[in-house]
Amino acid sequence: MSSVATTQIKLTPERPRASTRARLQDALPKIVLAPSFAITIVFVYGFILWTIYLSFTNSKTFPSYVITGSRAYQRLWGWTFDSDPPSSWYTSITNMGIFGFLYIGICLALGLFLAILLDQKIRGEGVLRPIYLYPMALSFIVTGVAWKWFLDPGLGLEQTLHQWGWTSFHFDWIKNKDFVIYTVVIAGVWQASGFIMAMFLAGLRGIDGEIMKAAQIDGATTFQLYRRIVIPLLRPIFLSAFIVLAHLAIKSYDLVVALTSGGPGGSAWLPSNFMYEYTFKRNEMAVGSASAVIMLMTIVAIIVPYLYSELREKPR
Amino acid sequence: MLRKLLIGTALATSFVFSAHAADVKEVQMLHWWTSGGEAAALNVLKGDLAKEGYAWKDVPVAGGGGDAAMTALKAMVAAGNYPTASQMLGYTVLDYAAAGVMGDLTETAKKEGWDKAVPAALQKFSVYDGKWVAVPVNVHSVNWLWINKAVMDKIGGTEPKTFDDFIALLDKAKAAGVIPLALGGQNWQEATMFDSVVLSTGGPEFYKKAFNDLDDASLKSDTMKKSFDNLAKLVTYVDPNFSGRDWNLATAMVIKGDALVQVMGDWAKGEFHAAKKTAGTDFLCYRFPGTDGSVIYNSDMFAMFNVPDDRKAAQIALATATLSKSFQSAFNVVKGSVPARTDVPDTDFDACGKKGMADLKAANDGGTLFGSLAQGYGAPPAVANAYKDVVTKFVHGQIKTSDEAVTELVKAIDDAK
Numbered sequence: 250m251s252s253v254a255t256t257q258i259k260l261t262p263e264r265p266r267a268s269t270r271a272r273l274q275d276a277l278p279k280i281v282l283a284p285s286f287a288i289t290i291v292f293v294y295g296f297i298l299w300t301i302y303l304s305f306t307n308s309k310t311f312p313s314y315v316i317t318g319s320r321a322y323q324r325l326w327g328w329t330f331d332s333d334p335p336s337s338w339y340t341s342i343t344n345m346g347i348f349g350f351l352y353i354g355i356c357l358a359l360g361l362f363l364a365i366l367l368d369q370k371i372r373g374e375g376v377l378r379p380i381y382l383y384p385m386a387l388s389f390i391v392t393g394v395a396w397k398w399f400l401d402p403g404l405g406l407e408q409t410l411h412q413w414g415w416t417s418f419h420f421d422w423i424k425n426k427d428f429v430i431y432t433v434v435i436a437g438v439w440q441a442s443g444f445i446m447a448m449f450l451a452g453l454r455g456i457d458g459e460i461m462k463a464a465q466i467d468g469a470t471t472f473q474l475y476r477r478i479v480i481p482l483l484r485p486i487f488l489s490a491f492i493v494l495a496h497l498a499i500k501s502y503d504l505v506v507a508l509t510s511g512g513p514g515g516s517a518w519l520p521s522n523f524m525y526e527y528t529f530k531r532n533e534m535a536v537g538s539a540s541a542v543i544m545l546m547t548i549v550a551i552i553v554p555y556l557y558s559e560l561r562e563k564p565r
Numbered sequence: 566m567l568r569k570l571l572i573g574t575a576l577a578t579s580f581v582f583s584a585h586a587a588d589v590k591e592v593q594m595l596h597w598w599t600s601g602g603e604a605a606a607l608n609v610l611k612g613d614l615a616k617e618g619y620a621w622k623d624v625p626v627a628g629g630g631g632d633a634a635m636t637a638l639k640a641m642v643a644a645g646n647y648p649t650a651s652q653m654l655g656y657t658v659l660d661y662a663a664a665g666v667m668g669d670l671t672e673t674a675k676k677e678g679w680d681k682a683v684p685a686a687l688q689k690f691s692v693y694d695g696k697w698v699a700v701p702v703n704v705h706s707v708n709w710l711w712i713n714k715a716v717m718d719k720i721g722g723t724e725p726k727t728f729d730d731f732i733a734l735l736d737k738a739k740a741a742g743v744i745p746l747a748l749g750g751q752n753w754q755e756a757t758m759f760d761s762v763v764l765s766t767g768g769p770e771f772y773k774k775a776f777n778d779l780d781d782a783s784l785k786s787d788t789m790k791k792s793f794d795n796l797a798k799l800v801t802y803v804d805p806n807f808s809g810r811d812w813n814l815a816t817a818m819v820i821k822g823d824a825l826v827q828v829m830g831d832w833a834k835g836e837f838h839a840a841k842k843t844a845g846t847d848f849l850c851y852r853f854p855g856t857d858g859s860v861i862y863n864s865d866m867f868a869m870f871n872v873p874d875d876r877k878a879a880q881i882a883l884a885t886a887t888l889s890k891s892f893q894s895a896f897n898v899v900k901g902s903v904p905a906r907t908d909v910p911d912t913d914f915d916a917c918g919k920k921g922m923a924d925l926k927a928a929n930d931g932g933t934l935f936g937s938l939a940q941g942y943g944a945p946p947a948v949a950n951a952y953k954d955v956v957t958k959f960v961h962g963q964i965k966t967s968d969e970a971v972t973e974l975v976k977a978i979d980d981a982k
Contacts, residue, residue, distance in 0.1 A: 310660040311639070324980070334964040334973060337954060403806040424808040426961050513750060513808040514961030515954065529636055531950045532660065
């Protein structure tokens, strides 16, 4: 860009107005980008640094700027091993493990399965695809409230089936401290699997039909075809879908609040709930910040290897 | 390139910051009283101020609710943009006062005689370092039973005087096929009920030591263990579907006659009134058995910020109007609470309100007026929430025995202190 501008200046030295204009043109993209760049610098990276700083202070209700050491981290570390009775932090991180694993795993499996089914050149695909995709258009709050009513034993599924005469039916996971986190998984999967399906479907459509035909001529069964050829070819989609799902899982906050309002005895908390609760309700800003930093580190641990593998020069 | 970016940035951001001027004849108020009855009650205050020539301006809060308002307020105060006053609870007032952003209403307080009229226990939160920084709007008390009278008559129950009476009454309801106890399984509701259980089990002296002074020996005593056992007994009388239920839905169960009784603060009375029920004929209000004579309170406060001098007149007008006898009576009749000063006539109040006012006066005189730990008037929020954690984990079974509960309680409170 700038080389173009300088040649213009050289070509037209007798018209200084044009040179100002050229310079302005040269700078325009940067000026236009500057506000969003600044906003990102300040409100994302600036506040990340601020949060890290606060986690080493004794901030309570208001931020305090006196560094007092890593007591917040020590407390979190202590809570990490408080499993009987479970501390809120222990509950949060074990729930994160359960939720993250099942949510990502089931979404990927279900999304791939639905995509393969839809890819069989069936009639009515144009109708079915948006039906699966639409839950993604809802906010987590709507999903949470809808599933809360549906799963509530006194209102939803159980009550309805009882009225229809199946009185032995019993499904009270949402009221059960040991199972409530699985209801969060159910609602989350319902919402995101259609989107993952769309990603896989796009991937499937991008596979060269010649390869498939060649494999069929060589006598591959349908199962072998998918197992040996299609799924390995979809590897980049798996990676993208994983990244999308992983960050959705780590930042899930509203779903837990809307669906369970924290669950019986706080048994549905995720780290994000812990962070909000400690920072804003309990006036323990340092502990809240420390937990936010740990969440950030978790995301970094996932994103950095991904970025590395994407940006690194491919040998070949 | 970097320099150009920075210059562009400076240009882009400079217009964002513009001076924020406030009208001197205006009361800027941050509050979350937006529901029907509460909003109507506030209109009385707006009218009073309008008569003196002050306009009322609500500070908008997205999302409603106290948590959202407190988050918004934190941002406003951090930016140096103080509202005239804000609704606030308990220790939050003291936190803001310690941060040095509160105004000083001591002169007005002297002139109006607040020192004598407002109960001493409340002044712990409205007076900081000898200065009046907030005005209490009302006094709620949490050690109440709310009973459906029709159900009570059907099972032939009478007012329970002791905890054992109460259990016997709940048994009767169970035998009659009614849900005995309406409870919402959210941590603050469980802890609010436990406040009353502790007062009933250990008596006023014990409650004060354990939940206001946070005395270690009391917290780990056998009396506390017994309190947890009593709580466990009560929890056996709730319906299986109670977890996560909102408090007003639990009140609705009592109103409809699906359940016999709810243990809840007197804001529950607002729900009965909204359903057109009358105290004494449709529903009954008793003190939690074994707590007669003591009051566990919480109170809504209007905290007064250190606004510039030209806005102080409006602030004083607001504070004076808030603590005026006429507003105290009019507001609290609607809200279900009792006036924050003990010299207001009780003529407009219903039976429960009259009892509440008499109890408050007696408790104030007798030194048995205690802050509710569950409602954030017994200890700072970090401790109060640690306490709620333990109670809710006990109710929902993560903590299995009362022995373990006591150990956890001491540990959690020490950790949060």
